Amino acid sequence: MKYLDEFNDPELAGALFDDIARMTTKPWSIMEVCGGQTHSIIRNGIDQLLPDAIELIHGPGCPVCVTPLGMIDKALEIASRPGVIFCSFGDMLRVPGSAQDLFQVRSEGGDVRVVYSPLDAVQLAVENPDREVVFFAIGFETTAPANAMAVHVAEQRGLTNFSALVSHVLVPPAIEAIVSSPHNRVDGFLAAGHVCSVMGTWQYGPLVEAFGVPVVVTGFEPLDVLEGIRRVVRQLEAGTAQLENAYERVVTDEGNIEAQDMLAEVFEVCDRRWRGVGEIPRSGWRLAERYCGFDAEVRFGVSDIDTPESASCRSGDVLQGLIKPHECPAFGTECTPRHPLGATMVSSEGACAAYYHYRRLDLPVEAARTSDVSR
Amino acid sequence: MCLAVPGQIIETREEAGIPMATISFDGIRKDICLAYLPDLGVGDYAIVHVGFAISKIDEASALETLEMFRELGVLDDELALDEASDP
Amino acid sequence: MPEADLSGWTCPLPLRDYDRIVIGHGGGGQLSSELVEHLFVPAFNGTDDVELHDAATFDVAAGRLAFSTDSYVVQPLFFPGGCIGDLAVNGTVNDVAMTGARPTTLSAGFILEEGLELGVLGRVVEAMAAAARAADVRIVTGDTKVVNAGQADGMYVNTAGIGVVPEGIDIRPSCARPGDAIILSGPIGAHGIAVMSSREGLEFGTDLESDSAPLHGLVAAMLDAFADVHVLRDATRGGVTASLCEISNTAHLGVEYEETSVPVPAAVAAACSFLGLDAMGIANEGRLVAMVPPEGVDQVMDAMHGHPQGRDACVIGRVVEEHPGLVVARTALGASRVVDLPLGEQLPRIC
Numbered sequence: 094m095k096y097l098d099e100f101n102d103p104e105l106a107g108a109l110f111d112d113i114a115r116m117t118t119k120p121w122s123i124m125e126v127c128g129g130q131t132h133s134i135i136r137n138g139i140d141q142l143l144p145d146a147i148e149l150i151h152g153p154g155c156p157v158c159v160t161p162l163g164m165i166d167k168a169l170e171i172a173s174r175p176g177v178i179f180c181s182f183g184d185m186l187r188v189p190g191s192a193q194d195l196f197q198v199r200s201e202g203g204d205v206r207v208v209y210s211p212l213d214a215v216q217l218a219v220e221n222p223d224r225e226v227v228f229f230a231i232g233f234e235t236t237a238p239a240n241a242m243a244v245h246v247a248e249q250r251g252l253t254n255f256s257a258l259v260s261h262v263l264v265p266p267a268i269e270a271i272v273s274s275p276h277n278r279v280d281g282f283l284a285a286g287h288v289c290s291v292m293g294t295w296q297y298g299p300l301v302e303a304f305g306v307p308v309v310v311t312g313f314e315p316l317d318v319l320e321g322i323r324r325v326v327r328q329l330e331a332g333t334a335q336l337e338n339a340y341e342r343v344v345t346d347e348g349n350i351e352a353q354d355m356l357a358e359v360f361e362v363c364d365r366r367w368r369g370v371g372e373i374p375r376s377g378w379r380l381a382e383r384y385c386g387f388d389a390e391v392r393f394g395v396s397d398i399d400t401p402e403s404a405s406c407r408s409g410d411v412l413q414g415l416i417k418p419h420e421c422p423a424f425g426t427e428c429t430p431r432h433p434l435g436a437t438m439v440s441s442e443g444a445c446a447a448y449y450h451y452r453r454l455d456l457p458v459e460a461a462r463t464s465d466v467s468r
Numbered sequence: 469m470c471l472a473v474p475g476q477i478i479e480t481r482e483e484a485g486i487p488m489a490t491i492s493f494d495g496i497r498k499d500i501c502l503a504y505l506p507d508l509g510v511g512d513y514a515i516v517h518v519g520f521a522i523s524k525i526d527e528a529s530a531l532e533t534l535e536m537f538r539e540l541g542v543l544d545d546e547l548a549l550d551e552a553s554d555p
Numbered sequence: 556m557p558e559a560d561l562s563g564w565t566c567p568l569p570l571r572d573y574d575r576i577v578i579g580h581g582g583g584g585q586l587s588s589e590l591v592e593h594l595f596v597p598a599f600n601g602t603d604d605v606e607l608h609d610a611a612t613f614d615v616a617a618g619r620l621a622f623s624t625d626s627y628v629v630q631p632l633f634f635p636g637g638c639i640g641d642l643a644v645n646g647t648v649n650d651v652a653m654t655g656a657r658p659t660t661l662s663a664g665f666i667l668e669e670g671l672e673l674g675v676l677g678r679v680v681e682a683m684a685a686a687a688r689a690a691d692v693r694i695v696t697g698d699t700k701v702v703n704a705g706q707a708d709g710m711y712v713n714t715a716g717i718g719v720v721p722e723g724i725d726i727r728p729s730c731a732r733p734g735d736a737i738i739l740s741g742p743i744g745a746h747g748i749a750v751m752s753s754r755e756g757l758e759f760g761t762d763l764e765s766d767s768a769p770l771h772g773l774v775a776a777m778l779d780a781f782a783d784v785h786v787l788r789d790a791t792r793g794g795v796t797a798s799l800c801e802i803s804n805t806a807h808l809g810v811e812y813e814e815t816s817v818p819v820p821a822a823v824a825a826a827c828s829f830l831g832l833d834a835m836g837i838a839n840e841g842r843l844v845a846m847v848p849p850e851g852v853d854q855v856m857d858a859m860h861g862h863p864q865g866r867d868a869c870v871i872g873r874v875v876e877e878h879p880g881l882v883v884a885r886t887a888l889g890a891s892r893v894v895d896l897p898l899g900e901q902l903p904r905i906c
Contacts, residue, residue, distance in 0.1 A: 094828060097828065101887065103889070128906040135892070136892070137887070137890065138886045138889070138890020141890040142888060157906055182903070182904065183831075183904050184906055186902060187899070207757075207903065209756060209903055315887075440906065450893060
């Protein structure tokens with residue numbers, strides 16, 4: 094595919110690996126806060142081929158991972174109500190709540206449907222006027238404009254049988270929470286390229302200023318991820334802390350203004366609990382006053398469902414890079430992909446699940462080029 | 469949150485007042501919402517996420533980036549040669 | 556769904572006045588008989604005289620029998636390149652063929668939803684008949700039941716099939732040996748993506764068509780060229796990944812393959828990109844994986860390349876002694892990762 098294949102070129106990747114290896118003289122910890130980037134890193138084996146001195150810490154960048162247990166339980170409750178068509182992105186269907194997941198609700202007669210776009214859920218509401226259609230509106234800022242449009246369109250069309258269960262999360266407050274923690278080990282950040290394509294890059298300037306950490310806006314294909322890492326390492330080696338944009342073909346400083354306008358209209362900032370991490374102030378979006386009639390929590394009376402997280406779960410520590418997945422006592426025993434305790438094992442993008450799937454062996458590594466990329 | 473892929477606009481239209489487009493991903497055609505990129509037209513490339521075009525792809529910038537990677541490769545080769553010849 | 560073409564009905568008598576299946580069609584009475592006499596028998600037996608009986612009887616060559624069954628519940632019933640009917644024939648033909656046997660005889664059981672249009676049933680049955688003729692197998696016995704509206708998603712079909720395993724042929728997962736080359740018969744993912752493209756909630760436009768096809772001719776050509784093929788597996792549900800994981804697990808040997816060796820059509824790659832799926836896990840209905848000892852690879856590959864179902868056959872990896880039970884993929888960048896069986900069906904993702 095155009096604009097994808099070129100950025101997967103193994104030879105050019107080799108050049109980037111070489112350059113990173115050449116410039117790295119000290120150990121550095123770099124965090125990406127985006128499930129898509131984590132997926133790309135693990136799927137392509139990028140972390141295996143980087144110099145040992147560079148540690149990649151997989152941050153809380155997966156909206157599936159960080160959706161709090163209580164929100165899943167609210168979804169399950171709504172989905173099991175008769176007359177409801179519960180629509181969700183595919184990722185969420187296997188996320189377990191306290192007792193079951195959406196698949197199980199479906200097996201018990203709940204009408205749970207996978208949609209590709211939130212507008213598909215609106216269309217279902219139009220086509221099924223005698224049913225209540227509920228859309229599980231999760232995601233970071235990348236997905237929020239689509240979810241916002243669905244609610245906006247529902248309002249425009251005067252739909253009375255559509256509502257959204259909203260659980261949006263924001264990246265900059267998460268980065269701030271991590272970098273301002275006394276236990277912080279992260280030296281530099283890769284900012285999520287598609288989040289920035291919506292929101293622009295301007296939100297990260299103040300973070301760079303305040304905390305003196307380099308932040309590089311990064312894409313998703315292997316060459317993009319490597320370039321993001323390369324620029325962070327270059328800054329760290331030079332002792333600088335700046336905001337850079339390594340995904341310029343997609344991301345502009347100001348972002349997508351039309352999308353931001355819609356977000357400002359449909360959502361308002363709120364405190365949000367992140368699974369395994371705890372509550373981060375002003376790190377989420379909920380429906381704005383004008384649209385609160387579309388709030389599924391209110392419509393279905395599930396606001397008081399409030400489920401505590403597992404006591405043995407150390408997702409939060411893994412997400413902040415304080416421990417590696419296999420250092421958690423529950424890893425692989427009480428907590429597995431089939432019976433996950435926390436965010437990081439729930440989705441295959443989660444650090445613990447990725448570790449479980451991909452790290453069961455120490456395999457010999459064959460670099461893309463013959464230069465000395467130390468293992 | 470980030471699974472968004474590049475595709476080319478092959479048709480634009482309006483549906484119930486909302487700007488829509490047919491996007492082609494290497495021959496796979498999907499209807500997507502163009503409301504957030506109203507200035508885009510047929511032939512333009514956009515990043516698409518959950519049925520919405522969220523950002524235009526700047527071709528010049530893409531080519532520049534690739535060229536920069538290629539130059540890095542050449543530079544690396546030269547440096548490797550230098551290192552090999554220095555005892 | 557396009558209008559049913561009923562010009563293929565072989566019997567001139569109308570099926571009463573019903574244009575939809577009713578409960579009575581499964582009741583064993585006149586309605587049932589009519590379906591059998593005017594639809595199933597003409598479709599599956601042409602003009603041959605057939606004595607209708609509780610069971611079909613026929614001679615088989617002496618030897619080991621291979622016997623397989625599968626149920627088909629695909630949604631939607633019709634998709635680009637095929638329908639539940641040809642899947643039901645080719646799927647069971649292929650399962651039998653993976654033992655090296657030549658499939659000859661099938662049964663067909665139908666569970667129909669009350670309210671199913673007769674035209675739809677007719678099209679499915681005609682597709683089965685055509686697939687059976689193309690595969691040179693006979694459908695000799697069957698059954699029909701009708702369930703209440705709201706069940707069976709239109710229809711479910713079960714087929715069972717037999718074939719005789721030729722003398723001296725022993726093909727099964729535990730025959731795999733370290734050093735075996737892993738051969739894939741062609742590009743992957745077309746079937747699963749074609750079906751997905753017509754699925755409600757996901758619909759997208761594509762020229763991709765299901766690759767549903769009988770593979771026993773290809774298998775025969777391979778075995779003619781080199782009899783000591785160790786393993787054959789049709790890469791259906793779960794795709795090539797499932798085949799490799801299951802064989803690796805059963806044989807208790809390791810599998811290694813190069814991602815860059817696996818042929819993926821551009822349209823499949825594009826669909827997988829925007830839905831967030833892995834092409835290696837997408838179902839195929841006309842592709843096989845073979846494990847062949849090194850001394851036989853050239854002959855087998857030549858035979859495959861000379862057959863319509865194997866033109867694009869390629870070696871993608873090898874069986875190894877290391878990491879028994881685990882499948883390891885080498886990425887384009889040169890790293891290695893363990894490939895696991897996914898928990899269930901791949902779902903489109905946003906993350």
